[in-house]
Amino acid sequence: MKMESVVMLPGMGGAEIRGLGGNSVRFSGDAGVQWVLQPRGTARVRGPQHFRHSVREGVRLSEYEHVLGSDGDALKQLFPAGVARLWGSTPPVRERSAKVTALEERRVGDEVLFYAGKKFVAKARILGLLRNRPLARAVWGEDEDRKTWEHIMALGDVTEFEVPAEPFLRGLRVPVPLRSLTLVPAEERRRLLDMADPAVSSRPERNSPRPERGPNLNREALFRSLSSLRTHIKEQRASRHEPITLLWAIGRLATQQERMVEWETFRSEVGPLLQDYGLPDSKVTPEYPFWHLRSSGLWNVEGIDQPATPTPPQLVASRARAGLTADAAKILRRSLARAEAIGLLCSKHLGDVDRDGLLERVGLAGYTRASGEFPDRGRGGGRTPRREVTSSRPDRDQRLVERLKVMYQHECQVCGSRIETRYSHYSEAAHIRGVGRPHDGPDELSNLLCLCPNHHVEFDRLAIYIDEDWAVRRNSTGTVDYRLKLHADHAIEQAHLRYHRGLCGRL
Numbered sequence: 285m286k287m288e289s290v291v292m293l294p295g296m297g298g299a300e301i302r303g304l305g306g307n308s309v310r311f312s313g314d315a316g317v318q319w320v321l322q323p324r325g326t327a328r329v330r331g332p333q334h335f336r337h338s339v340r341e342g343v344r345l346s347e348y349e350h351v352l353g354s355d356g357d358a359l360k361q362l363f364p365a366g367v368a369r370l371w372g373s374t375p376p377v378r379e380r381s382a383k384v385t386a387l388e389e390r391r392v393g394d395e396v397l398f399y400a401g402k403k404f405v406a407k408a409r410i411l412g413l414l415r416n417r418p419l420a421r422a423v424w425g426e427d428e429d430r431k432t433w434e435h436i437m438a439l440g441d442v443t444e445f446e447v448p449a450e451p452f453l454r455g456l457r458v459p460v461p462l463r464s465l466t467l468v469p470a471e472e473r474r475r476l477l478d479m480a481d482p483a484v485s486s487r488p489e490r491n492s493p494r495p496e497r498g499p500n501l502n503r504e505a506l507f508r509s510l511s512s513l514r515t516h517i518k519e520q521r522a523s524r525h526e527p528i529t530l531l532w533a534i535g536r537l538a539t540q541q542e543r544m545v546e547w548e549t550f551r552s553e554v555g556p557l558l559q560d561y562g563l564p565d566s567k568v569t570p571e572y573p574f575w576h577l578r579s580s581g582l583w584n585v586e587g588i589d590q591p592a593t594p595t596p597p598q599l600v601a602s603r604a605r606a607g608l609t610a611d612a613a614k615i616l617r618r619s620l621a622r623a624e625a626i627g628l629l630c631s632k633h634l635g636d637v638d639r640d641g642l643l644e645r646v647g648l649a650g651y652t653r654a655s656g657e658f659p660d661r662g663r664g665g666g667r668t669p670r671r672e673v674t675s676s677r678p679d680r681d682q683r684l685v686e687r688l689k690v691m692y693q694h695e696c697q698v699c700g701s702r703i704e705t706r707y708s709h710y711s712e713a714a715h716i717r718g719v720g721r722p723h724d725g726p727d728e729l730s731n732l733l734c735l736c737p738n739h740h741v742e743f744d745r746l747a748i749y750i751d752e753d754w755a756v757r758r759n760s761t762g763t764v765d766y767r768l769k770l771h772a773d774h775a776i777e778q779a780h781l782r783y784h785r786g787l788c789g790r791l
């Protein structure tokens with residue numbers, strides 16, 4: 285199939301589809317998201333009118349008070365400004381059909397793609413699912429069989445565009461033209477978006493002389509491996525050698541260095557890390573992770589092949605090289621996967637290590653904070669107190685910040701507090717995914733939070749994170765501290781929150 289129209293956005297972990305006349309649409313990089321393919325319907329069934337009324341303009345909940353029933357509270361919570369974006373489906377006719385599967389399996393957080401005239405014309409995110417016949421009848425009426433659109437999706441992040449649907453549908457093995465509500469499982473969606481990832485294909489591996497283990501490693505398998513690293517239990521405490529080595533290897537990827545390194549380089553770089561960040565009473569033996577990390581399925585050793593663990597002199601003599609496998613590196617070169625992997629390694633295996641110091645040493649300094657700015661270098665080893673580096677901040681759109689603060693009237697979206705000053709009020713705008721290196725988040729309202737200074741620091745330093753359902757949780761315990769306050773005009777992109785959760789080690 286032709287995939288020229290699909291390109292990965294650098295640093296977004298998602299994908300962008302280029303469409304007609306310079307149109308383009310961005311998709312979430314979130315691995316769990318499914319696609320709900322939704323025919324918009326022709327003029328004969330009033331498809332365009334319904335779309336304009338209930339999706340583009342939105343439905344005023346106050347006008348439908350009498351038919352909201354028990355869904356009223358949930359809808360008002362989802363749409364605090366009182367304008368709900370809704371789309372519905374009639375009950376399926378046949379017992380087993382694509383439509384039945386889609387109605388049953390679609391979930392909150394999934395992406396809906398509206399289809400009309402062989403094109404995708406809009407995208408939205410499912411905020412809620414409900415079944416309400418009186419509401420459906422009031423909003424869209426009944427069809428000729430007296431059926432209503434009672435299976436209702438509450439929608440957010442509505443974006444309209446035009447892209448040809450045919451290459452897409454063929455890639456997904458969905459019949460063209462699309463006639464029925466159809467669900468695309470997360471793996472299929474991911475596969476399609478992954479097909480043309482230039483971050484991967486533009487970076488050919490230099491001479492890999494022999495085939496590597498672990499063919500077709502996927503993202504899930506990689507994260508399983510990272511969380512279940514074989515660690516040697518020593519007096520009830522696991523050795524930190526393998527997670528430290530993997531962080532070092534990820535740091536090499538992030539700083540564009542070669543994936544495979546010779547033993548002597550490895551020893552001179554990893555040895556001191558194990559010395560400084562390994563367990564105080566453990567022996568420093570870089571030859572162990574160099575050799576044994578292979579059992580993780582993420583690691584490759586070249587130039588030496590023997591049953592026993594090689595000794596350092598043997599490693600020197602054979603000029604052995606080791607590093608992440610090409611498959612693992614391919615996944616970890618994507619910024620979303622990389623942030624999640626770093627968060628996972630730190631939270632799972634390096635809980636009581638000086639994370640700031642270690643990440644800075646391996647070239648991943650920005651990952652200790654959501655805002656991502658590199659701490660001041662040039663003062664010994666990252667263990668000195670940090671000074672804010674404001675000069676390296678990319679230019680930010682001050683109008684967005686003002687808009688956000690006015691929208692919330694300076695109330696913290698986490699705790700609701702509002703700091704009074706002599707003449708006004710004070711709040712801070714926090715990027716969910718830092719705009720600077722290394723996170724490269726967008727400077728958009730969908731990536732901003734209005735916070736009080738305390739919660740800004742806690743969010744930025746990864747002490748709190750926000751779940752898909754807007755629960756604000758404490759990272760150390762996972763308990764819900766607050767529920768995020770959301771203004772109706774503030775559509776936060778779930779993918780950015782997920783990226784932040786990745787940094788927090790919460791997958």
Ligand SMILES: [Zn+2]
Nearest residue numbers: 696699736739
């Ligand atoms: Zn607060």
